Amino acid sequence: MNIPVDAVERPELRRPVALHRRRSKIRERWRRAKSALLLGLTGLATLVGLIPLVWILGDVLIRGASVLNLSFLTDTFKPTSLGGGGIAHALVGTGILVGLASVFAVPLGILTAFYVAQRPNTWLGLAVRFGTDVLSGLPSIVVGLFVYTLLVKGRGYSALAGGVALAILMLPVIVRTTEEMLKLVPKSLREASLALGASEWKTAFQVWLPAALTGIVTGLMLAVARVAGETAPLLFTALGSNTLSTDLGKPIASLPLTMFKYTVDPSQVRNAQAWAIGFIIVTLVLLLNIGARLIAAWRSKMMSS
C-alpha cells in the first residue's frame, strides 16, 4: 500500500516510505512473475494432458494400419495356424449389436425426453433427470450382470441380450441430448401448432421433433460412439464368437470383445490384429464425435444466420 505522506514536511518518515516503496515494487514484481509462471504452467499442463492422446492415436495408427487390408475386413476367423483370418464376423456383430441397441434405446429415449422437456418440474421429471445422470455413471459391468440375470440365465448367451445391455448404456446419452435439443426449440413454434388445432402428439412428432432432429441425430451419434467400444457388458451377454452369425438368439462377435481376446494372447499375429481392430474402433469413434461436433456447429450457424 502506498501511503501518501508529505515526505518534505515529515522528514523522519522519508526512509521507511522509500523502503516500503522499494519493497512493494519487489513484491509486485514477484507476484507478477509468479502469475506468469503459474499461468504458463497451465499451458504446459494442457500440452502434457494432450500427450497421451497423441501417443495412443499414434500407436493405434502405426501398429494397426500395417495389418489392415481388404481381406482382413472381409475374411472371417481362421486359426492362427492358417494365418489368422480377418474380422468380418466382428464387424457384422458390432453392426447388429449397435443396431439392436439403437432400436431399443431410441424410441424409449425420445419418449422419455418428451416427458422431461414438457414437464421438467414435476417429481417424475426431476427424478428422471437425476436418474439419467446416475445411470450414465453406472459401471458397465454391473449392467452386464443385470442383463445376464434377466435374459441369459437359463436361455443362453445371445446377441439380443448384448443389444439390451448396450441399449441401457445408450439411454442416458440419448435422453439427455434429446431433452436439451427439444428445449432449444422455441416454445412459440409448439404453441403455434397447438393453436392451429393440432393435437399434442401431432405437435410433438410432426413439429417439435423435426425441429430438433439434427440435434437428436448428433446425440444418437455420440451414444453410438460410446457403446461401439464397450466390452465389459458384452462379456456375459453376447459372449463373443468366432463365426459370422446374424442369429439374434446366439452369441455374436463384436469388435471390442475380439480386440480384448486378441490382446491377451501370446501370438504376435493376434496382437497385431488387435491393434488393427483398435484402429477401426478408434476411427469409428473419432468420426462419430467429430461428425457430431460439425453438425452442431453447422446447425448453430444456421440458427444464428
Added chain:
Amino acid sequence: MNTCTVARRLRHVPTSALGRRLEHGDVLFRAVIALAALSLLGLMVGVGLMLWLNSQPTRAAAGWSFLTSTVWNPVDEQFGAVPFIAGTLTTSLVALLLAFPLGLLIAIFLAELCPARLRHVLGFMVELLAAIPSVVYGAWGIFVLIPRVVTPLGHWLMQTLGTPGRFPYLPIFEGPFFGASNLAAGLVLAVMILPTIAAISRDVLLAVPRSQREAALAIGATRWEAIWQVVLPYGLSGILGAAILGLGRALGETMAVTMVVGNVAQLSASLLRPGYTMASVIANEWGESRTILYSSALIEIGLLLFVMSLLLNATARLLVWRVARKTPEQRA
C-alpha cells in the same frame, strides 16, 4: 337422437366427452411418455433390486464379514471382499491424485487464458481422450505404457524410496515389482479420467460470473491471484463435483484395469504389487462361478460397486448443480 348427433356421427366426430378427449390421442400420448419416463426410473431401481435380491445367499451366509474379511477362496466358499475394495480404492485414488491437479490446470487454461477459437479445438481434443474405448487403453497399457513408462518408473521408485533399511523408505513403493501393478492401473485410469475432470471443471469455471474476476483485478490482484483466490473458491463445489465424478468413473472401469493390474487378490501396502479391483474380479470370475454362493458373492460385489457409484454420482451432480444455480442469483 337429434340431428346434431347424427350429423356428428356421419362425419365421424365423437359425441361424448370421453370420446372427444380420446379422439385427439393426447391422453394416450401423455400416458405413453409418462410410462417411458417411469420405465427409465424403473430400470435404475430394477438394477439395484436385482443386485440386492440375487446377492441374498452370500449376504445370509457371510453377513457383514463379507466387508471385513480379506480371504477370497472360491474353492472353500469363503468370500471376503476387502482385497477388491482396497484395490479399487487404491487405483482410483492414485488416478485422482494424478489427474485432479493436472485436470484443474488444464481447465484453468481453457477457461481463462485460451483465446475462444483455440478453446473449442483444445477442449475437443481433451474430450476425445474420453471417447477412446477402455479396451484400447488396456492394449496401450500392456504394450506401451507398462514396458516404456511403468517399468522404469517402478524400478526407480523401488530403488530410491522402497528399499527397507535405506532412507527414505516408504512402504507404498516396496517391491517386488514386475510391471503389472496397482501403479500401472492407477496411471492408465488417470489418463482416462483426466478429460472428465478437465471438461467439467472448465464448464464450472466458465459459469463463474465475469464480475467476480473483474472485481478481483480491479483491486490489484494479478491474473493468477484472481483465478486462485476468487474464481476457484467460487466454483469450488463444482470443481469438487468434477473430481468426484472422475473418481466415480475410475471406480467402475473394467477392461483397461483388468489388463494391467495383475489380478492377484492380496491386500498389500505397496503400489508396486499387483492388485485386483471389484470390476476386474467380476469380469474374470463370473464366467465360471459354478455354485450359487459364488455367483451371489460376485453379485454382492456388483452391488457394492453400484452403491458406491450411485453415492458418488449423486453427490457430484448435486455439487455441480449448486454452482450452476448459484450463479444468476448471487450477483455481488
Added chain:
Amino acid sequence: MRTRSVLLLALLAVVVLVTACAPKTQVVKETVVVEKVVKETVVVAGTPQVKEVVVTPTPKPMDAPGSIKLNASGATFPQPLYEDWAFAFSQRDPSVVINYAGGGSGQGIKDIKAGTVDFAGSDALLKDADYQEKPNLQLIPTVAGAVVLAYNIKGVDATITLDADTVVKIYQGKIENWKDPAIAKLNPEIKFPDLPINVVHRSDGSGTTNIFTLYLSAVSEEWKNGPGAGTAVEWPVDKLGRGQGGKGNPGVAAAVQNTNGAIGYVELAYAKSNNIRYAKMINAAGNVVEASIPSTMAAIKDAKFDDRLGAIIVNSKQPDAWPIAGFTYLIIQKDYQDCKKAEKIVNFITWALTDPGAADRAAKLLYAPLPKEVLPRVMEAVNKVTCNGKPVVSK
C-alpha cells in the same frame, strides 16, 4: 402423411419381430445325386463276371450351409486344436458351424450345466456333485496334452532344466530369484541374472491348473496338504507379492511373454507356437525329458480310465514320460432335444476321434491321440447319445 409413418413403423416392427423370432435352423430340402460306380459280381450264363455297375443312390436331403450352429465354451488347454478341428469340420460339412468360445474349464462346466452351450471342453473331471446335479452329462476324452513351464529371462536364451522339487519350491515362493543355487545345480552351463521370479498362474477356474496342481500334489506332500489340487487354488506366491494372474492359457502365456523374470504353466501348443521358451523336466524315473508327442504318449501308456472315462496321468513312472501331462475332455449331454444338433455333435466327435486327417492336425499341434485300448469304450459312449430318447446313430 400419417398413414405413411404408421406403415413404416409397422414395417420396422415386423422386420424386427421376424429377425428375432426366425427359426433357428433352416432346413432346405435340396437333393444331391451322386453317382457311384460299384463293382458287382454278376453271374452271366453260369460264369461269375465282374461288371461295373452304375448305382444311383436315393437322393439325400442336404442342409443349407451354416444352418446348424453349435456353441461351446470351456478349456483353453485344447482350444487351438478345437478351433482347428471346428474349421476343418465345417469345410467337410458346410451345414455345421462350430463356435468354441474358450473361457476356461470352469466356465465350460458351468455353461454345460446351465444349458447355455451345446457342449463344453474341460481338462478337469466332473465331480460326483456335478453328476448328481445333472446326470445327463457325459465325459468324452479327446486328446492328451503336455503342460510346460514357460519362462522369460532376459539374457538366457538356452532351454533350462527343472525338476519336481524346484518347481514346487518356485510355486511355494521358497525359491525367489533365478540366481538360486537349486536352479543353478540343475543348469550348470547357464548363467542366470540376479532377477526375482514372477510366478504366473491362472486367474480363472482352469483344468490346466487342475493338471498342474495334481502334479504338484503328487510330488510334494507339503503341497498336497497345503494348496492342494483343483481348478483354482490359493497360490502361496500371491501373499508374497510375486504372483500374477492371467485369464486362460493365452493370458498366462501373454503375461510370461510381457514380464521379464516370469515363469508360468501353459499347454505346450501355446508356448511352442509363440516361441516362448519352456523348460525340460526331470521326471519320476529320473530322466531329463522334453515335452513332445513321444513323451506325452509315454505318459499315457499306463493310463487307467475309470467308468466315467476320466483318467489322471501326471508323474508317470515310465522312463520317457513327460511328468505334467493330462487328458482333455468334451462334456456332452447324453440326451439332446435338438436332433439335428445331436447328429452333428456325434458326427464331429466321431470324425475327430477316428479320422486320420483329424489325428494329423492334432499331431501338428503336439497333442497326443487317445490310446487305442480305450477308443472302443469312448466310441460306445458317443454312439449312445440319444435325441429325445431315440438313438442318434442307427446301428
